[in-house]
Amino acid sequence: MDMSSREIRMPLNEVVAVLRDLNEFVVSLDRLGSRQASGTADEHTVGKFIADWDVARRLARARHVISVALDAQLSEEDNAEIDALCEQGYFYGTDSAVRPSTDQSS
Numbered sequence: 001m002d003m004s005s006r007e008i009r010m011p012l013n014e015v016v017a018v019l020r021d022l023n024e025f026v027v028s029l030d031r032l033g034s035r036q037a038s039g040t041a042d043e044h045t046v047g048k049f050i051a052d053w054d055v056a057r058r059l060a061r062a063r064h065v066i067s068v069a070l071d072a073q074l075s076e077e078d079n080a081e082i083d084a085l086c087e088q089g090y091f092y093g094t095d096s097a098v099r100p101s102t103d104q105s106s
Contacts, residue, residue, distance in 0.1 A: 001078050010069045018062040025055060 032049060035041035050056065070079055 001081050006074075008069050008073055010065065014065045014069075018065055021058045021062055024053070025059075028053070 028049060029046075032041055032046055035045065036043075070082060074082070
């Protein structure tokens with residue numbers, strides 16, 4: 001499936017909710033990283049943030065919003081291909097997981 005030219009429509013209120021959550025996570029994790037670098041936060045601080053801010057549930061909701069839009073607008077075969085691509089991700093806690101490169105220069 002050529003995904004480069006495909007478009008998926010989503011309700012604007014759902015997009016805004018997902019973007020708001022993602023922005024909160026990115027900004028907050030950046031601030032936590034800065035605090036860790038300066039020595040004013042330890043490894044428990046990130047875990048507390050994840051628990052207190054309900055990060056796992058909110059990320060699962062974002063994934064659900066996108067999945068619903070894909071399911072409604074693509075064929076079963078296209079959705080199966082996307083599911084297979086998503087399963088190729090790197091998952092923390094698996095023996096075969098190799099940390100993805102953070103080098104974005106290429």
